[in-house]
Amino acid sequence: MCGKNEAECCEQVEIHEELLKIVNETMPEETELYDLAELFKVFGDSTRIRILFVLFEAEVCVCDLAHVLNMTQSAISHQLRILKQNKLVKSRRVGKSIFYSLADDHVRLIIAQGREHIEED
Amino acid sequence: MCGKNEAECCEQVEIHEELLKIVNETMPEETELYDLAELFKVFGDSTRIRILFVLFEAEVCVCDLAHVLNMTQSAISHQLRILKQNKLVKSRRVGKSIFYSLADDHVRLIIAQGREHIEED
DNA sequence: TTTTCGTATGAGCATATGTTCATATGTTTG
DNA sequence: CAAACATATGAACATATGCTCATACGAAAA
Numbered sequence: 001m002c003g004k005n006e007a008e009c010c011e012q013v014e015i016h017e018e019l020l021k022i023v024n025e026t027m028p029e030e031t032e033l034y035d036l037a038e039l040f041k042v043f044g045d046s047t048r049i050r051i052l053f054v055l056f057e058a059e060v061c062v063c064d065l066a067h068v069l070n071m072t073q074s075a076i077s078h079q080l081r082i083l084k085q086n087k088l089v090k091s092r093r094v095g096k097s098i099f100y101s102l103a104d105d106h107v108r109l110i111i112a113q114g115r116e117h118i119e120e121d
Numbered sequence: 122m123c124g125k126n127e128a129e130c131c132e133q134v135e136i137h138e139e140l141l142k143i144v145n146e147t148m149p150e151e152t153e154l155y156d157l158a159e160l161f162k163v164f165g166d167s168t169r170i171r172i173l174f175v176l177f178e179a180e181v182c183v184c185d186l187a188h189v190l191n192m193t194q195s196a197i198s199h200q201l202r203i204l205k206q207n208k209l210v211k212s213r214r215v216g217k218s219i220f221y222s223l224a225d226d227h228v229r230l231i232i233a234q235g236r237e238h239i240e241e242d
Numbered sequence: 243t244t245t246t247c248g249t250a251t252g253a254g255c256a257t258a259t260g261t262t263c264a265t266a267t268g269t270t271t272g
Numbered sequence: 273c274a275a276a277c278a279t280a281t282g283a284a285c286a287t288a289t290g291c292t293c294a295t296a297c298g299a300a301a302a
Contacts, residue, residue: 013156016185022178023189024301027171028236034207035239036232044153044162045260053154057143062279064137064293068144075261087241096269106238111157113150117227118156120208165292183249196291199272217248217299 040099042086043110048079052107055089059101123180163207168192169200173228176210181223 028036042048050069054060062080066073082099083089090103102108147156163169171190175181183201187194201221204210211224223229 016188019175019179019181020189023175027174032236032239033170034165035175037165037170038235039235040161040170040241041165041259044158044165046158047260049158049161050148053148054144055142057147057210058140060182063277064140068141073279074175074263074264074281078260081280083154087195087238091149093269093279096276097167098279104238104241110231110234110238113227113231114160117155117208117225118153118160119230120225121146162289169289184247193292195251195293196251199290214299217246219249225256233267 007013019075023096039086042082042088043114045079047075048083049111051083052075052081052088052111055102059099061094061097061099063097065100158208163203163209164235166200168196169204170232172197172200172204173209173223174230176221176223176228180220182215182218182220184218186221 025072027033047069052064054065054068054113060068062073065071065080066076069076080091082091084091084100088107089100089102091100093099150152165205168190175189175231176184182191183194186192186201187197190197201210201212205212205221207223209228210221212219212221214220
């Protein structure tokens with residue numbers, strides 16, 4: 001580990017204090033950091049990503065999602081719950097079925113940015 | 122579970138076929154879906170998010186990151202490895218220290234979109 | 243060259259996560 | 273009301289993940 005005491009690290013003392021100050025000013029609250037990580041965690045699963053890509057095209061019921069993605073109704077349902085809790089999708093009941101759709105356009109934008117990133121070189 | 126056979130689901134047959142066709146056309150390759158999820162997984166941890174917020178402000182060495190975020194050098198180093206592998210940060214050596222900085226601006230954009238989303242209502 | 247400093251990394255452990263299975267809930271139909 | 277259908281949910285299990293500890297690596301200084 002570096003430095004013998006708090007202020008001494010990498011032989012930089014002033015820069016250190018400066019950095020601490022700036023970071024303390026710009027770093028979001030603990031709650032927001034946690035919520036942010038929580039949000040991205042939702043995007044961090046290929047099953048949920050696939051569900052979102054289907055919802056980019058149409059409003060569909062759980063049953064169709066399961067069929068199109070070739071997965072169990074239960075698995076899909078569990079993931080939809082997570083997507084809904086994080087307000088990425090919304091649902092409405094039509095008879096026995098429940099149709100899911102995108103909650104807002106941030107979802108498209110975030111995924112678009114992600115695609116741009118991984119398509120570099 | 123729904124439907125007795127493949128084409129029969131929620132009493133919708135044609136819509137089903139239509140959906141399958143559209144999804145097959147627009148759904149990215151398995152590899153890309155996996156990479157996308159992998160990328161967002163990187164953003165899905167508050168420690169890494171905090172590291173990125175520091176790098177938003179300045180180019181810093183591992184030691185300073187550990188100090189500013191009040192975490193072990195090892196823990197920070199492990200996370201930096203993940204961030205680097207996914208090309209979110211880059212590094213350069215200066216003497217004994219290694220300075221890390223943002224790899225590109227997609228990082229800022231993605232996090233900005235995320236913040237917008239969680240700040241709704 | 244040996245020591246010191248800054249960083250990287252592998253093993254181990256505790257926790258988190260995704261899927262399956264069984265079952266519950268809610269709606270429509272007979 | 274009972275049966276059938278669509279979806280939701282809890283428990284269990286296997287895998288993934290983040291941190292710690294010990295240690296290795298790499299560069300600079302003695």
